[in-house]
Amino acid sequence: MDYAIEVNNIVKKYNNFYALNNISFNVKKGEIFGLLGPNGAGKTTLISILSTLVKPTSGTAIINNYDIIKDQKEVRKSIGIVFQDSSSDNRLTVKENLYLGASLYNMPKNKREERINEVLKFLELDSYKDKIVRYLSGGMKRKVEIARALLSNPKILFLDEPTTGLDPDIRYLLWDYIKRLVKDYNITIFITTHYMEEAEELCDRIAIMDKGEIKVIGEPDNLKKKLEGDIVILETKNNIDINSEYIKEIRRSDNKYIITVKDSEKFLIELFNYIKNNNINIDSINIRKATLAEVFLYYTGRELR
Numbered sequence: 334m335d336y337a338i339e340v341n342n343i344v345k346k347y348n349n350f351y352a353l354n355n356i357s358f359n360v361k362k363g364e365i366f367g368l369l370g371p372n373g374a375g376k377t378t379l380i381s382i383l384s385t386l387v388k389p390t391s392g393t394a395i396i397n398n399y400d401i402i403k404d405q406k407e408v409r410k411s412i413g414i415v416f417q418d419s420s421s422d423n424r425l426t427v428k429e430n431l432y433l434g435a436s437l438y439n440m441p442k443n444k445r446e447e448r449i450n451e452v453l454k455f456l457e458l459d460s461y462k463d464k465i466v467r468y469l470s471g472g473m474k475r476k477v478e479i480a481r482a483l484l485s486n487p488k489i490l491f492l493d494e495p496t497t498g499l500d501p502d503i504r505y506l507l508w509d510y511i512k513r514l515v516k517d518y519n520i521t522i523f524i525t526t527h528y529m530e531e532a533e534e535l536c537d538r539i540a541i542m543d544k545g546e547i548k549v550i551g552e553p554d555n556l557k558k559k560l561e562g563d564i565v566i567l568e569t570k571n572n573i574d575i576n577s578e579y580i581k582e583i584r585r586s587d588n589k590y591i592i593t594v595k596d597s598e599k600f601l602i603e604l605f606n607y608i609k610n611n612n613i614n615i616d617s618i619n620i621r622k623a624t625l626a627e628v629f630l631y632y633t634g635r636e637l638r
């Protein structure tokens with residue numbers, strides 16, 4: 334299999350602290366691959382290493398068949414990056430920023446106008462091209478960043494938390510553009526996020542990352558299926574001490590019992606009998622299918638907030 338990204342045993346140490354602790358995985362061509370993890374998990378460090386901006390302590394990665402250590406220049410030429418912090422000049426217009434980007438890429442002068450118009454069109458920024466970036470909304474600014482990263486026709490686009498802090502409407506809109514980049518231009522997308530929904534809706538595969546380690550990799554649906562169970566959330570001030578063959582795990586947090594069960598329909602009959610026989614007062618009962626939030630909890634032992 335020909336991969337877009339191959340990560341081999343990457344370690345990044347800051348003094349004695351392992352920001353990345355032996356990371357290995359592959360990203361397929363034309364895939365939307367998501368790195369899901371809380372603040373400080375190491376996502377930005379990893380994306381900075383893969384895009385050659387930071388050197389790993391050990392290990393390496395192959396990007397578009399180029400080695401991030403040995404072929405830095407070629408790697409850079411074949412990728413586009415959008416970082417969390419804006420790289421646009423706020424005082425310039427959208428189009429001026431794109432010209433600046435094109436000149437930084439050393440794009441031939443006679444190609445610039447055409448390519449800039451293409452990316453403006455793709456991101457539906459035409460009517461904003463003469464607006465000063467400072468006065469644009471957060472979502473629009475993000476689009477300008479993406480437009481700039483696309484100028485060089487990259488084969489891989491790295492997006493570091495591209496929708497953090499944006500309104501849900503804009504978030505959905507950006508997802509659409511990202512999906513179209515894959516579908517229409519066969520670009521591989523590597524995205525970091527701490528939004529479950531983003532990982533779930535947008536990504537073909539995700540890696541759950543915590544404290545510098547990858548805990549599990551897979552398709553969101555498969556990861557959920559692997560948990561094999563439903564979650565029953567029971568709110569009560571009483572003590573619950575129920576035994577059932579259907580229970581996989583019970584956790585308690587304040588007045589809530591979070592019960593992972595198989596065959597929830599059968600379990601509920603037992604639960605209702607237990608409640609009746611023991612005079613338990615229930616404030617609420619909720620049943621939900623395992624979501625990515627439960628997957629995250631299962632593999633990291635904590636909630637992603």
Ligand SMILES: Nc1ncnc2c1ncn2[C@@H]1O[C@H](COP(=O)(O)OP(=O)(O)OP(=O)(O)O)[C@@H](O)[C@H]1O
Nearest residue numbers: 347351352370371372373374375376377378379527
């Ligand atoms: N230059 C540095 N020197 C020392 N420690 C660093 C440095 N850069 C990052 N770290 C540490 O490495 C860990 C991973 O940071 P990183 O920014 O990669 O996390 P992240 O998952 O991207 O989080 P965020 O969502 O906040 O960007 C953090 O604990 C951070 O404090």
